[in-house]
Amino acid sequence: MKIFNTLTRKKEEFVPVEEGKVGMYVCGPTVYNYIHIGNARPMIVFDTVRRYLEYKGYDVNFVSNFTDVDDKIIAKAVEEGVDSSVISERFIEECKKDMEGLNVKPATKHPKATEEISGMIKMIKTLIEKDHAYAVDGTVYFKTRSFAEYGKLSKKNIDDLEAGHRNIKVRGEEGKQDPLDFVLWKPKKEGEPAWKSPWGEGRPGWHIECSEMSKKYIGNTIDIHAGGEDLIFPHHENEIAQSEACNDEPFAKYWMHNGFLNIDGEKMSKSAGNFFTVREISEKYPLQVIRFFMLSAHYRSPLNFSDTLVESAKNGLERILTAIDNVRDAVATNTGALTAEDEKNLEKVQELVNKYEAAMEDDFNTADAIAAIFELVKLANITVNKGSLEYAKQLLETLEKLCDILGIVTEREEELLDADVEALINERQAARKERNFARADEIRDQLAAQGIILKDTREGVKWTRA
Numbered sequence: 050m051k052i053f054n055t056l057t058r059k060k061e062e063f064v065p066v067e068e069g070k071v072g073m074y075v076c077g078p079t080v081y082n083y084i085h086i087g088n089a090r091p092m093i094v095f096d097t098v099r100r101y102l103e104y105k106g107y108d109v110n111f112v113s114n115f116t117d118v119d120d121k122i123i124a125k126a127v128e129e130g131v132d133s134s135v136i137s138e139r140f141i142e143e144c145k146k147d148m149e150g151l152n153v154k155p156a157t158k159h160p161k162a163t164e165e166i167s168g169m170i171k172m173i174k175t176l177i178e179k180d181h182a183y184a185v186d187g188t189v190y191f192k193t194r195s196f197a198e199y200g201k202l203s204k205k206n207i208d209d210l211e212a213g214h215r216n217i218k219v220r221g222e223e224g225k226q227d228p229l230d231f232v233l234w235k236p237k238k239e240g241e242p243a244w245k246s247p248w249g250e251g252r253p254g255w256h257i258e259c260s261e262m263s264k265k266y267i268g269n270t271i272d273i274h275a276g277g278e279d280l281i282f283p284h285h286e287n288e289i290a291q292s293e294a295c296n297d298e299p300f301a302k303y304w305m306h307n308g309f310l311n312i313d314g315e316k317m318s319k320s321a322g323n324f325f326t327v328r329e330i331s332e333k334y335p336l337q338v339i340r341f342f343m344l345s346a347h348y349r350s351p352l353n354f355s356d357t358l359v360e361s362a363k364n365g366l367e368r369i370l371t372a373i374d375n376v377r378d379a380v381a382t383n384t385g386a387l388t389a390e391d392e393k394n395l396e397k398v399q400e401l402v403n404k405y406e407a408a409m410e411d412d413f414n415t416a417d418a419i420a421a422i423f424e425l426v427k428l429a430n431i432t433v434n435k436g437s438l439e440y441a442k443q444l445l446e447t448l449e450k451l452c453d454i455l456g457i458v459t460e461r462e463e464e465l466l467d468a469d470v471e472a473l474i475n476e477r478q479a480a481r482k483e484r485n486f487a488r489a490d491e492i493r494d495q496l497a498a499q500g501i502i503l504k505d506t507r508e509g510v511k512w513t514r515a
């Protein structure tokens with residue numbers, strides 16, 4: 050299996066630190082709002098990488114954090130007049146709902162920065178002891194020049210960086226010895242969340258969070274570290290400097306970065322305001338379609354978001370699901386064991402499975418993997434009705450397996466039509482009249498499970514879809 054490693058800018062054969070196991074860390078979102086579909090791209094692509102590694106038999110320890118202390122969270126908390134944990138907890142829950150909708154598996158561990166402060170303090174202490182960091186008036190800085198390999202991931206030259214920084218002075222950072230140094234710990238400002246530390250009350254810098262959480266939940270050397278390409282510099286460069294300076298061991302073997310989701314050729318981002326939240330999009334398209342759309346491009350290529358492209362993904366996905374419906378029907382109606390003709394067709398099926406795997410092994414080329422599924426769909430459509438029961442079963446199993454690696458759900462969701470909802474509401478009213486409250490509650494729960502919310506009003510029962 051080959052992975053394009055940002056560190057070497059080459060496709061390299063994947064060899065994990067420990068045979069049969071993979072430790073994978075993906076930088077997670079800062080939780081101050083609903084995630085947008087740009088944020089969903091790394092979630093979907095690295096969930097797919099994980100699923101493929103699991104399919105190959107690896108035991109994957111998949112860690113992805115929530116950054117739950119940050120200026121933007123604090124600003125939102127001040128705006129609403131609540132504690133910043135109220136904001137972060139709210140949006141962690143909302144993010145988890147979106148991930149579920151996108152069929153992104155929960156991580157083995159989702160650490161929260163605010164619950165890992167003591168480990169970060171320990172790491173910062175070690176960095177000071179090793180003379181890679183220094184404290185000035187409650188702020189701790191990393192001594193960037195003390196790490197000889199600084200710039201190895203982003204391929205930046207430290208002297209060029211220095212020149213770019215020369216005239217930039219950030220307020221509150223006057224104690225910096227070198228403009229290249231970055232913050233590991235910052236002192237408390239009035240009204241902000243803060244933790245006790247040897248340097249006074251304060252909070253950690255963003256980069257140290259990931260160094261600590263990956264160390265704690267995976268180890269000093271992790272197999273795959275991933276995130277969007279905007280994180281290469283400075284975030285991942287700084288993570289490497291901190292972790293390798295602290296642990297004296299290589300930090301990550303393979304660095305994977307996804308390309309941007311663009312809109313009209315520009316990166317979708319909160320700050321530019323050109324974004325759609327996953328929640329908004331879910332009103333227009335099933336989130337499965339969004340997942341399929343994201344995987345229709347290679348993860349390192351930029352991907353433009355447009356209704357035309359999403360519509361085409363929707364049609365493509367429908368073609369696959371319809372073929373699977375047909376194969377399921379065939380499993381219910383076909384009879385008998387494999388015929389010679391089936392055997393020949395199964396050879397073709399195996400060739401397509403090989404093609405799919407070859408695409409995935411080539412740096413997770415999901416676009417080509419999907420092309421192999423389409424070929425399989427074509428073959429299934431032509432052959433399944435003439436085949437035996439055993440053939441239909443094997444075809445179904447293969448299609449389900451290949452879709453599952455991409456996180457595509459092949460079971461169709463039963464969507465309640467408006468008329469069905471009305472009928473159930475009438476039945477509930479009748480049950481209530483008969484004082485059969487158990488049945489009435491059962492119907493309410495059944496509707497709730499399908500996202501239908503009932504409201505008893507003076508004008509009768511009103512309902513909405515959640």
Ligand code: AMP
Pocket residue numbers: 076077078079087088089090091276277278279280307308309310311316317318
């Ligand atoms: P943030 O909350 O901004 O730190 O972003 C969380 C994750 O989403 C990071 O891995 C980012 O690189 C990624 N990301 C943000 N915007 C985009 C985008 N437009 N396209 C692809 N990935 C993105």
Ligand code: ZN
Pocket residue numbers: 075076077259284288
């Ligand atoms: Zn990170």
